[in-house]
Amino acid sequence: MPLTTVLLPLLMQVGFNPTQGAIPDYSAEVQDRPPRATSVIDAPQPTSWLGQCLAQLDEDPARAHVQAQIRRDTTSGDERVYANHCLGLASTELGRWEEARAAFTAARQETPDDDPRLRARFGAMAGNAALLTGDMAGALDLLDTARTDAITAQAGTLQALIALDRARALVGAGELEAAEASLAEARQLQPEDSETRLLSATLLRRMDRLDEAQAQIEEAARLAPLDPAIGLEAGVIAMLSGREAAARTSWQSVIDIDPQSDEAGTAKRYLEQLGPPAVQEPQP
Numbered sequence: 001m002p003l004t005t006v007l008l009p010l011l012m013q014v015g016f017n018p019t020q021g022a023i024p025d026y027s028a029e030v031q032d033r034p035p036r037a038t039s040v041i042d043a044p045q046p047t048s049w050l051g052q053c054l055a056q057l058d059e060d061p062a063r064a065h066v067q068a069q070i071r072r073d074t075t076s077g078d079e080r081v082y083a084n085h086c087l088g089l090a091s092t093e094l095g096r097w098e099e100a101r102a103a104f105t106a107a108r109q110e111t112p113d114d115d116p117r118l119r120a121r122f123g124a125m126a127g128n129a130a131l132l133t134g135d136m137a138g139a140l141d142l143l144d145t146a147r148t149d150a151i152t153a154q155a156g157t158l159q160a161l162i163a164l165d166r167a168r169a170l171v172g173a174g175e176l177e178a179a180e181a182s183l184a185e186a187r188q189l190q191p192e193d194s195e196t197r198l199l200s201a202t203l204l205r206r207m208d209r210l211d212e213a214q215a216q217i218e219e220a221a222r223l224a225p226l227d228p229a230i231g232l233e234a235g236v237i238a239m240l241s242g243r244e245a246a247a248r249t250s251w252q253s254v255i256d257i258d259p260q261s262d263e264a265g266t267a268k269r270y271l272e273q274l275g276p277p278a279v280q281e282p283q284p
Helices: 002-009 048-055 061-074 078-093 097-110 116-133 134-154 156-172 176-187 193-206 210-223 228-240 246-255 263-273
Strands: none
Touching: 048 061, 048 078, 061 078, 061 097, 061 176, 078 097, 078 116, 097 134, 116 134, 116 156, 134 156, 156 176, 156 193, 176 193, 193 210, 193 228, 210 228, 228 246, 228 263, 246 263
């Protein structure tokens, strides 16, 4: 039996998780990977209250959550937008994704139409919260709206980040071709982003488009050569392409780079299942 057949159940565990990660901060449009949502969105100049609420998120998110609820219920206009902003972020810190979705949706709806960039950010954060609840259809509706706002605002990098979440939602809905189209949009807008290249490689591998997956994982490795997730996926693609030696090399590199990482643990299991390399007979 071919080794790839033996390994296939394990290899398929390395996949495109549509609900992985925390809500990104869609205002950070120059970073390789979206940071955690506790950063301040570059909205209009925040009030002293908003600054205090955001500063409290790391230390006491439950208190920030209560204060934001009270503020939301007792204010209007920009102040209510700020309150929903902080409420959404506090909800993410507490893992209350439905509340986060509602707060970010309200913040978008109450942001003036003449600020499509900010509306796009709040819409994207609402979509990501929906994604984390497993509501793929709802996430897509919110992300499609956010994408329209981002296009109106000519916010290319923000549009690329939204495209990544749209791809996750589409994968979760089983629409792999549409997901790859969304990733292609992200690659065009943000070609030097290693996460985009890694997710593209993973999805193309799942679609059995191994040559295209190989091209994407090579780009990912060029951009982030020490990322263990990239090395792990590179080994999976190599193994499924019949290149066992290359797979072994990739997985061993993951272990060498960060032996305590989850990726290293997976790589060790793959290598253990493969066993030692076959000894080649000397040529006469």
